[in-house]
Amino acid sequence: MNNDFLPFHKPDIGDAEIRAVVETLHSGWLTTGRKVKTFEDDFARYVGAKHAVAVNSGTAALHLALDAVDIKQGDEVVVPTMTFAATAEVVLYFKAKPVLVDCQPDTFNLDPTKLEAAINSKTKAIIPVHIAGQACDMDGVLSIARKYNLRVIEDAAHALPANYHGRAIGTIGDITCFSFYATKTITTGEGGMATTDNPEWAERMRMMSLHGISHDAWKRYTKEGSWYYEVISAGFKYNLTDIAAAIGIEQLKKCKEFWEARQRIAIMYQKAFSDLDAVRAPTCAKDVQHAWHLFIIQLNVERLRIGRNEFIEGLREREVGTSVHFIPLHLHPYYRAAFGYRPADFPVASAVFERIVSLPIYPKMTEADVKKVIGAVRELASEYGR
Numbered sequence: 001m002n003n004d005f006l007p008f009h010k011p012d013i014g015d016a017e018i019r020a021v022v023e024t025l026h027s028g029w030l031t032t033g034r035k036v037k038t039f040e041d042d043f044a045r046y047v048g049a050k051h052a053v054a055v056n057s058g059t060a061a062l063h064l065a066l067d068a069v070d071i072k073q074g075d076e077v078v079v080p081t082m083t084f085a086a087t088a089e090v091v092l093y094f095k096a097k098p099v100l101v102d103c104q105p106d107t108f109n110l111d112p113t114k115l116e117a118a119i120n121s122k123t124k125a126i127i128p129v130h131i132a133g134q135a136c137d138m139d140g141v142l143s144i145a146r147k148y149n150l151r152v153i154e155d156a157a158h159a160l161p162a163n164y165h166g167r168a169i170g171t172i173g174d175i176t177c178f179s180f181y182a183t184k185t186i187t188t189g190e191g192g193m194a195t196t197d198n199p200e201w202a203e204r205m206r207m208m209s210l211h212g213i214s215h216d217a218w219k220r221y222t223k224e225g226s227w228y229y230e231v232i233s234a235g236f237k238y239n240l241t242d243i244a245a246a247i248g249i250e251q252l253k254k255c256k257e258f259w260e261a262r263q264r265i266a267i268m269y270q271k272a273f274s275d276l277d278a279v280r281a282p283t284c285a286k287d288v289q290h291a292w293h294l295f296i297i298q299l300n301v302e303r304l305r306i307g308r309n310e311f312i313e314g315l316r317e318r319e320v321g322t323s324v325h326f327i328p329l330h331l332h333p334y335y336r337a338a339f340g341y342r343p344a345d346f347p348v349a350s351a352v353f354e355r356i357v358s359l360p361i362y363p364k365m366t367e368a369d370v371k372k373v374i375g376a377v378r379e380l381a382s383e384y385g386r
Helices: 015-027 034-047 058-068 085-092 138-147 199-208 217-221 242-253 255-273 308-317 333-339 347-353 367-383
Strands: 051-055 076-080 097-101 123-126 151-155 175-179 192-196 295-299 356-359
Touching: 015 242, 034 051, 034 192, 034 242, 051 058, 051 199, 058 085, 058 151, 058 175, 058 192, 058 199, 076 085, 085 097, 097 333, 123 138, 138 151, 192 199, 242 255, 255 295, 255 367, 308 356, 308 367
Parallel strands: 076 097, 076 123, 123 151, 151 175
Antiparallel strands: 051 192, 175 192, 295 356
């Protein structure tokens, strides 16, 4: 056995990113400036959106997106229960209510057939989440949204580069929010981006990302700028730095290469697990490009003499790092206490949670790394299979 522990993720940072950061440090301009503007322009061009607004996290992007579409206290926003905490907590920032809906049993994405039951006169928006990098059923989501005149804010933290029926994620909903956290498909360490074709929303998000100060506030420290600025609205401190943007510019150049590497790993996993009764590998829907940010297997626990937690421990003992995406929101103490949610309220997500394991999938994995993961999974399935 290879005794070197294989972590769940390693970022792929190369010499180009290091040179870009050093160049930025030497430039004397460290915070939001021309590098951020370049990153925004490059990103908008890459996904095909008219506007891109860089911020310091995917959570910040979601918050600004909801502000841009005018979410208010007392409003309701429909959110999948199968997601990370950020998707719903940004709704709470407005003293609005996140209304949870169940997921599909195969993709773990929001189930559009459950949407209408969650909508009432207070509902103002829907936040579909593209879990693992596979696009949601956006036709289903958009048809419901149009019927009830609701805004669609896509949580695409996992979904770069992904597409749905030939359209890039980042160009479908009203606003799409990406994350560049350290584990994401491209990274700036911490960072995020919001894309939209609506110039008013883009301008609002840009202004609110830096204290609600009037447009291009950063230019007041340049020759073409002025000391004078105006606070238009009570904003936030969500701006991205030029240091982070310098990394993002170089990472974006490698986005397709990174995706091709993750897809190769996904195909290897799918083939290796296809004959296992105890393991169900994820599949990709037709007419969808999966970003493969995550590779989430489902354990057929009925075919195993151990549960999911023991399976994860078995992989750890075999020097393979894993994670779980996600503990559904309705199972967390806050949501149980605040809204009275119970496991039975969302039966699909509750059942899926007991079965899911996320395996390592990232460009720096070697073929030997992938085979190590495959060997560990197969060994456990064989040893503890019924």
